[in-house]
Amino acid sequence: MADVTSNTPRPHHHAPRRRGAEFYTYFALIFIAALPFAAVDWILEIARRHTLNLRGPLARAWAEADRITPLLFSL
Numbered sequence: 251m252a253d254v255t256s257n258t259p260r261p262h263h264h265a266p267r268r269r270g271a272e273f274y275t276y277f278a279l280i281f282i283a284a285l286p287f288a289a290v291d292w293i294l295e296i297a298r299r300h301t302l303n304l305r306g307p308l309a310r311a312w313a314e315a316d317r318i319t320p321l322l323f324s325l
Contacts, residue, residue, distance in 0.1 A: 276322060281315040288314065 288310035295304050305313075 273319060273323060277315050277319045280318050281311050284311040284314040287311075 285307060289307040292304065292307045292310060296302060
């Protein structure tokens with residue numbers, strides 16, 4: 251049996267990626283493009299649920315841009 255108590259593997263810590271001007275340019279473009287779709291979706295959600303206790307269109311568009319932009323840079 252191997253003794254792993256003296257030489258335990260250390261988790262790899264990745265340095266946080268620095269987001270440059272190109273990232274923020276694409277983020278802004280995607281955010282602006284997502285705003286109308288997020289607004290329509292938000293209005294439909296309000297009509298369906300009859301409540302304003304939902305994330306607004308800005309938060310929805312921001313989340314979409316925050317999800318899509320890193321995908322573009324990972325390719």
